[in-house]
Amino acid sequence: MFTNWRKSTKSLHNPEQCVEVGTAPNATGVRDTKDRDGGLLSFTKERWTDFLAAVKADEFNA
Known part of the structure; x- marks a missing residue:
């Protein structure tokens, strides 16, 4: 179902916490690079866009 998997740029410098x-x-879709068959999280396009906007606005850095 999901294609074009790529490693998160935030994971490039921290190989212990890699996601794709x-x-x-x-x-x-989002999955753990070290356990690609271990399951994944799936987001609609709208929710993914909302998530990226929140990350860029630093809303998760409490």
């Missing part, structure tokens, strides 16, 4: 992001026509 993949795409599908109407969704985005």
Whole structure:
């Protein structure tokens, strides 16, 4: 279902906490690079866009 998996740029300098992001026509998937068959999180395009906006606005850095 998901294709074009790529490693998160935030993971490049921290190999112990790597995640990959993949795409599908109407969704985005996130999985652990070290356990690619261990399951994934799936987001609608709208939720993924909201998540990225929150990250860029530093809303998770409490």
